[in-house]
Amino acid sequence: MTTLTPRPTSSSRPARGFWPMRDLPTLGWLVAAVVATVVHQWVPEPRWLMIHLLVLGAVGHAILVWSRYFADTLLRCAPTPRRVQNLRLATFNGGVVAVVVGMLAEWWWVTLVGGVALAGAVLWHGVVLARQLRGALGSRFAPTVRFYVAAAALHPVGAGMGVWMAGGLTSPLHEQARAAHVALNVFGWIGLTVLGTLVTLWPTILRTRMDEAAGRAARRALPVLLIGLAALVTSALVNLRLGYAAGLVVYLGGVGLLAVPAVRVARAKPPTTFAAWSVAAALGWLVACLVTLVVMVASAPDWVAVDSRTALVTPLLAVGFAGQVLLGALSYLVPVVLGGGPAAVRATNRAVDAGSSFRVVATNAGIVVCALPGVPSLVRVITSLLVVGVMAAFVPILLRAIAVSVRTRRAGDSGGDTAGVNDPAHSPAPPDGARPAGQRTGLAAAGLATVMLCVAAGAALDPAALDQPVASASAGVVATGETTHVEVVARDMRFEPSTIEVPAGNALVITLVNADDADSHDLVLETGAKTDRLAPGESATVEVGVVGQALEGWCSVVGHRQMGMTLDVRVSGTPMAQTPPAEGREPDQHGHGHAAAPATAGEQPDVAAALGSEPDADFEAYDAALPPLPPAGDGPQVHRRTLTVSEQETEVAPEITQRLWTFGGTAPGPVLHGRVGDVFEITLVNDGTIGHSIDFHAGALAPDRPMRTIAPGESLVYRFTAERAGIWMYHCSTMPMSAHIANGMFGAVVIEPSDLAPVDRSYVLVQSELYLGPQGGEVDMEKIRAERPDLVAFNGYADQYAHRPLTARVGERVRLWVLAAGPSRGTSFHVVGGQFDALYLEGAHHLRPGSGSQGGAQVLGLTAAQGGFVELTFPEAGHYPFVNHSMVEAERGARGVVAVTAAGRRAPAREAARR
Secondary structure, three states, X not given: OOOOOOOOOXXXXXXXXXXXXXXXXXXXXXXXXXXXXXXXXOOOOOHHHHHHHHXXXXXXXXXXXXXXXXXXXXXXXXXXXXXXXXXXXXXXXXXXXXXXXXXXXXXXXXXXXXXHHHHHHHHHHHHXXXXXXXXXXXXXXXXXXXXXXXXXXXXXXXHHHHHHHHOOOOOOHHHHHXXXXXXXXXXXXXXXHHHHHXXXXXXXXXXXXXXXXXXXXXXXXXXXXXXXXXXXHHHHHOOOHHHHHHHHHHHHHHXXXXXXXXXXXXXXOOOOOHHHHHHHHHHHHHHHHHHHHHHHHHHOOOHHHHHHHHHHHHHHHXXXXXXXXXXXXXXXXXXXXXXXXXXXXXXXXXXXXXXHHHHHHHHXXXXXXXXXXXXXXXXXXXXXXXXXXXXXXXXXXXXXXHHHHHXXXXXXXXXXXXXXOOOHHHOOOOOOOOOOHHHHHHHHHHHHHHHHHHHHHHHHHOHHHXXXXXXXXXXXXXXXXXXXXXXXXXXXXXXXXXXXXXXXXXXXXXXXXXXXXXXXXXXXXXXXXXXXXXXXXXXXXXEEEEOOOOEEEEOOOOOOOOOOOEEEEEEEOOOHHHOOOOOOEEEOOOOOEEEOOOOOOOOOOOHHHHHOOOOOOOOOOOOOEOOOOOOOOOOOOEEEEEEEEEEEEEEEEOOEEEEEEEEOXXXXXXXXXXXXXXXXXXXXXEOOOOOEXXXXXXXXXXXXXXXXXXXXXXXXXXXXXXXXXXXXXXXXXXXXXXXXXXOOOEEEXXXXXXXXXXXXXXXXXXXXXXXXXXXXXXXXXXXXXHOOOOEEEEOOEOOHHHHOOEEEEOOOEEEEEEEEEEOOOOEEEEEOOOOEOXXXXXXXXXXXXXXXXXXXXXXXXXXXXXXXXXXXXXXXXXXXXXXXXXHHHHHXXXXXXXXXXXXXXXXXXXXXXXX
C-alpha cells in the first residue's frame, strides 16, 4: 500500500510557518516544565504545575501546530493562512499562561479566562478541521483527521471541568470531576490525537509502508475509543467507579485495535532511530498506565482513593507517554520539515539521533525506578533528576541539529528536496555513519549503568537504606543442620506472631510481610540482622543464622517500637536460665538476656553550648510575618496548596542538627491564612520513607479518608471549609503521633474573624518541643515518653528571634498570633515590658481595646494545641523580650526579642524588606 506524497518544500529553506518560529513555544513550555520539575525537588511547588506545563503547554501547542500541518498534507488542502494560525496559537498560549497564573495565585476569574481562551482556540481548530474533512471525504487518510476532530471536540469539555474544579468543589465531587478531567484531556485530547497521527506517522518513522489493515483498524478503533471515553466521563460524574474501570478497559481495547498493524509493521522493520524508540516507549507507557489504572480503580473503595491512585499514574502518563511521544515525533518531523535537500536532511537526522540508545534507556529505566513502590526518597529524587536531565538534553540537541541543517544548506550540499512526511519513497535516507550494533548496545548499557549508579548513590546517601553486618546469634550452640522458617506479619503496630520459638541449634529464617494499608515497616534484630524498610504489600526475608539464645527484634521506624512493635525469639530445648548473656546484653531479674540500649548513631548534641552560642552570620530566621490575605472577592475563596513531606537534616539550634520530617520543607510547615467561609484544598504528597498523614484542626469533617496515612510515593487531597475563626493547628496524625509532631510535622492555619481590626504588623509564633536524638539523627522516642525536652522553640529554632529580632516602631499596633503545637507542652506567652490590651483565645475575645475596660493582660495562657493572639503597642524604643513565662521552657529556647525603633525611624530589617 502506497502512502500520500506531501507537498514538496523549497530546497533552499525550510517550510516556513511551521519551524522554527511556530514551534518555539513548544520548546519554551518544555524548558519551563523541566525547571518546575527540578525546583519541585526542593521547593514545595505544586506537582500539577510540571504536569500542566508539559501536557497543557508543550504537548498542547505541538498538537495545534502539527495536526494542522498533517491535516493540510493528508487532505491535500491549501496551507492554513499564517496569520490565522498565529492568532490561534497566540490565543492558546495566552490561555495556558492565564490558567497557570490563575491557579498559582488562586484567582479563579483568571483561570476562567484562561480556560475560555484554551477552549476557544481548540474549538476553532476543530471546526476548521471538520470543514476540511467534509470537503475531502474520499481521502483514505480521512480517519486520521477524524481523530483530530474528535480530540478537538473533547478538549473544551475537559477545560470546562478544570475550571469547574478550580472554582471549589466539595469531596467526593471534586475527585469525580478530576477523574473526568483527566479522561478528557489526557486520553481524549492528547490520546486521540497521538493515536490518530501514528496511524500514518509510525510506518513513516520506520521508513516503510503502511500496513494494509491500518486504515481499517483506525476506522474501527475511533468509535471504540469514544465509547470508552464516554463511559469514563459519565461514570465519573454519576458516581460509578466500576463503570470508570470498564471505560478504561474499552479504551484499552481501542488502543489494542490500532496496535495490531503497528506491531506488524515494527516486526517487519524494527526501530533503529531515537524517534522510533521514543515513540514505541511512549505507547508502551500508555498501555502500562491504562492497565495499572484499571486494577487501581477497580479495587478502590471510593473516589478519594481513585483520585489518590490516579495521582500516582498521572506523572508517568505525562513524562513516559506524552513527553516521550513529543520528543520522538519532533525528532523525526523537524529534519523533514526543515528540508534543504537529502544531504541536509541526513546531516540533521544524524544530529538529532545523537546518543539515542543512551537517552532512550536512561529515560525509561529511570521512569521505572521512580514508579516502583517503596523506593527511598533520595533514590527517587536523584533518578528523577537524571530523567529530567536526559529529556532536557533534547533542546540543545535539536538546536544543534537546526544549526547543522543551516550550515549544510549554506555550504551548497543540498539538492532537490522531495523529502516527505508519509511517503517512504521520498523519506530521507537513514543517517550516514550510523553506529554499529555493538556501539548502540554499549550506549544502551551505559544508560542502564547510569540509572543504577543513581540508585546506588541515593541508597548510599539515605541512612534508611544502609545495611548493617549480621552478627552471630548462636552463643556457641552446636548447629543441628535444620532450619526453622517463620512468616511474621506486620500490621496495626504489631508483629503477628509476636513470639517465635526455635529449637536450639536450628537456623532461623524469617519472612516479614507488611500487611498495613499505608505504614512502612521493617524488622531489626539485636544481632544486626534486618530487612529493608517495606512498603505496604511488600515482603522480605532475613536470615538470622543458628540460634542459641533469646533474641529481641523490633521495627526501627521512629516510634513503632515504643508503640509495641516488638518480636521475641525464644529458644526451646535449652533451659532459658542457663543461657549466658551475650556480649552487650544485660540479664534481667529472671536471668534472661535482653538487649542493652542501642548505641547512638552519632554524638549527642551539646544543648548548653548551643543555647549560649550565636548562629552563623548567614543564618536566616523563620519568617514570622503573617502571610498577607489575597484580595477579598464576592464570596469565599479557594486556597490551593501542595504540602510535600520530605526528610532533611535541619539546624534547630547553633551547631545542632536533626533529621526532621517536614511539611513543605520547613518545621513548622507553611502558615496558611484565610477568612471564615474560605475553602482550603491541600494536596499532601509523601516523598518521605515512611507513612505520613495530615490533620487540620481548622476544618470539621470525618477523619477516615482525608486524615488517613499514605505510603511513600502516594498523595491525597484534603478539602475543608474554614467555618470558624482562630489560629488552628495542623499536624501529622500517624501513630505514634507524638513522634511525628516532635520531629517537625506541624503548622498553623490562621482564620481571621470578620470583625478583626487592622494592625500595623502581625507575627505568627508556633511553640514546639525538640527531643533530640544523636547529632543529625531523628527524634528520641524515650525522651518523648518521659517528657524530657532538650529544647523548646518558637518556629522551630531555639532562641532564633533573640539573635534575629522581630521589628516594630513606637506607637505601632502589633498583633502576635501564638500557637502551642506541643506535642506535650503549652505556653504562658509574655512580652517583657509590654502589656496586652487585646487578648483572643480559642475563638473568643477576652479583652478588646476600646471596650471601656481598664483591664489588661500579662500572659496568653495556652495548653497543647491551643492558640490565640494578643495585641499591644510599644511606648518607647528599646528591646522587648518575649518568652514562655514557664521559665524553664524559656531557658530551653522559647524566647525572642522585639526590637522597637523610634516612631520617625524605620527598623533596619523592615526597611531592607521594603527596599
